[in-house]
Amino acid sequence: MKIFTGSSNPILAEEIASYMNMDLGKSVLEQFSDGEIHFYIDENVRGEDVFVIQTGSRETSFHLMELFVMVDALKRASAERITAVIPYYCYARQDWKDRPRVPISARLIADLIEAAGANRVLTMDLHSPQIQGFFSVPVDNLVARVVLEKYFKSIDLENLTIISPDAGGVGRARWFAKRMNASLGIIDKRRPAPNIAKVLHVIGEVDGHDVIILDDMVDTGGTLVQSAEALMKEGAKRVFAACTHPVLSGDAVEKIDQSELKKLVVTNTIPLEGRKQTSNKITVLSVAELFGEAIRRIHKGASVSSLFQ
DSSP states (O other), X not given: OEEEEOSSOHHHHHHHHHHTTOOOOOEEEEEOTTSXXXXXXXXXXXXXXXXXXXXXXXXXXXXXXXXXXXXXXXXXXXXXXXXXXXXXXXXXXXXXXXXXXXOOHHHHHHHHHHHHTOSEEEEESOSXXXXXXXXXXXXXXXXXXXXXXXXXXXXXXXXXXXXXXXXXGHHHHHHHHHHHTOEEEEEEEEEEETTEXXXXXXXXXXXXXXXXXXXXXXXXXXXXXXXXXXXXXXXXXXXXXXXXXXXXXXXXXXXXXXXXXXXXXXXXXXXXXXXXXXXXXXXXXXXXHHHHHHHHHHHHTOOSGGGGO
16 A cells, blocks of 8 residues: 655645555656646556545645646556545535536546546545535545544533534534534525625524534635624524634635634644634644544455444
């Protein structure tokens, strides 16, 4: 088995390799003067079970192209099996035609990953679990909620309610509420345009409760900030937020810092690149151990789903 990494999140890749007591594979990833990606493998991979770690980030399209080039090189170097390890599966929000004449970009990315030569995909908290059906190769969708659960059980929370920020996330929130022995609530919102959300109504009992808003990602922070305001107006005692993927584009960190949120807990599927230092409300948890154990089990042919039981 060998593990290679692109340039999107080398720190997470190093943590995963360290957990597995391995060194990252030797390779060279460069750019020509016009920005074209140049990659070559600096060791033998023939017959190896290879894992390529590359996440979505602030340069999403560039890092996707890196992934395609790396997978193609490994395929042509006769790797036995290639697993694309994508902690944050970008373009996942475009997973259906919500209006005429738009692409289904999540399906397009799936097709491109397979066309490059990936035999398997390992990811975390897909925006919609149905995206697994866009692939004809096996997809393992890890859940960060086991890491988030451990953190929130370590702090003192009273009369806890888990809030889903929209109807689509109810399944995710229900699973977490059951694990945390908490009640469940929903924010009824409308999204008139991309990255614009309007909170309309809080469904569920939150008066006098500690509340955790659970979502798969936080992008502009607008939904979180509005949801926190609505929950405080309904009498919530404290409002926390837990999100797997910290996209945090634009002035999201500043919004969160000035909001009613007590704390935002995220994972390191996307590198924050120093942005979290501008806010003491953001806590980052590592998912390296979870990915490392999943990679080990995939390599050995063991159960991955048992990680969450």
